[in-house]
Amino acid sequence: MTNAILHEYPGSPFSEKIRVLFGYKDMSYQSVTIPVIMPKPDLIPLTGGYRRTPVLQIGANIYCDTRLITKVIETLQPTPSLYPVDEEATVNIMAQWADQHLFGIAVALCFSPAGLQAFAAAMPKAISEAFAADRKAMRKMGISNPIHPDVAHSHMHVYLQQLNNQLGENAPNGRDFIFGTEPTIADFSVFHCLWFVQRNEGVSAILKPFTAVCEWMQRIDAFGHGEVIEISGQDAIDIAISSTVNEPESGSVSFTGFNRGDRVTVVGTDLGIDPVEGDLVAAADDEIIIRRRDERAGELLVHFPTIGYHLAAVK
Numbered sequence: 001m002t003n004a005i006l007h008e009y010p011g012s013p014f015s016e017k018i019r020v021l022f023g024y025k026d027m028s029y030q031s032v033t034i035p036v037i038m039p040k041p042d043l044i045p046l047t048g049g050y051r052r053t054p055v056l057q058i059g060a061n062i063y064c065d066t067r068l069i070t071k072v073i074e075t076l077q078p079t080p081s082l083y084p085v086d087e088e089a090t091v092n093i094m095a096q097w098a099d100q101h102l103f104g105i106a107v108a109l110c111f112s113p114a115g116l117q118a119f120a121a122a123m124p125k126a127i128s129e130a131f132a133a134d135r136k137a138m139r140k141m142g143i144s145n146p147i148h149p150d151v152a153h154s155h156m157h158v159y160l161q162q163l164n165n166q167l168g169e170n171a172p173n174g175r176d177f178i179f180g181t182e183p184t185i186a187d188f189s190v191f192h193c194l195w196f197v198q199r200n201e202g203v204s205a206i207l208k209p210f211t212a213v214c215e216w217m218q219r220i221d222a223f224g225h226g227e228v229i230e231i232s233g234q235d236a237i238d239i240a241i242s243s244t245v246n247e248p249e250s251g252s253v254s255f256t257g258f259n260r261g262d263r264v265t266v267v268g269t270d271l272g273i274d275p276v277e278g279d280l281v282a283a284a285d286d287e288i289i290i291r292r293r294d295e296r297a298g299e300l301l302v303h304f305p306t307i308g309y310h311l312a313a314v315k
């Protein structure tokens, strides 16, 4: 069993991206099931405010955002690799397109009248209302306007057609995965968006005509979820408090204009919610690290990707 702990919940598409990735890499991990809506009383002490799902914990290191989580998993288990060196820009940029744009299209479809009806029918009314209120509050600071369901439908159709033409044996350049014979990070990012659509009976029919896409989804599904052990939120906090914090000795902050030790906040650029405050340890390449202390969880290093986050001075 590795010492990786995934804070997640079953219906979360971004968690599914990480679960199938653990399956692909044949890895083991511990899992904490966190609440789907706020409050998240055993997660916030670890992150310092970041509420999104999933979060990866390794001892007293807390990794926010799947863009960074996937890179940490790649470091823990380098083979098979998700980031082919000769396609670094293309796989990363396609993954980012999927996590932001395609996911927005998938959400708009799943919360279109047909999607919402199927979603609400699967749970008691009070729960679906609490969910809707939580997500509305979360998005109130968002920078982008909601996508109209008709736009989501037409855009999804075009993207599925293009993927279908590129994937499978019958395609002119027939291939098993988006970039060839092996999956890359781009496959996992596109997959979780379509998985979200597939699970919603109100809208899943949009996938059916695209058989090469459906077969590609089955190939990824077949990776499974790796070997998982369930632990509680309190267990995860106990692990954090009993772990030593190992700050990188030469954390670079070169391109930021900040100095190591500066008091800073880190906040997501898409929703602009829940800034996390701490002392800057490093900000280099695609990773920001801050150090913070929590009464329950002790000394922690909280890590974010650079892309998608705003590092700012505390006034």
Ligand SMILES: N[C@@H](CCC(=O)N[C@@H](CS)C(=O)NCC(=O)O)C(=O)O
Binding pocket: 011, 012, 013, 014, 015, 036, 037, 038, 051, 052, 053, 054, 064, 065, 066, 067, 099, 308
């Ligand atoms: N950029 C983030 C997005 C994560 C995200 O939006 N996750 C959804 C669930 S799949 C979420 O946080 N929903 C609100 C919540 O779980 O509280 C990532 O890649 O991890």
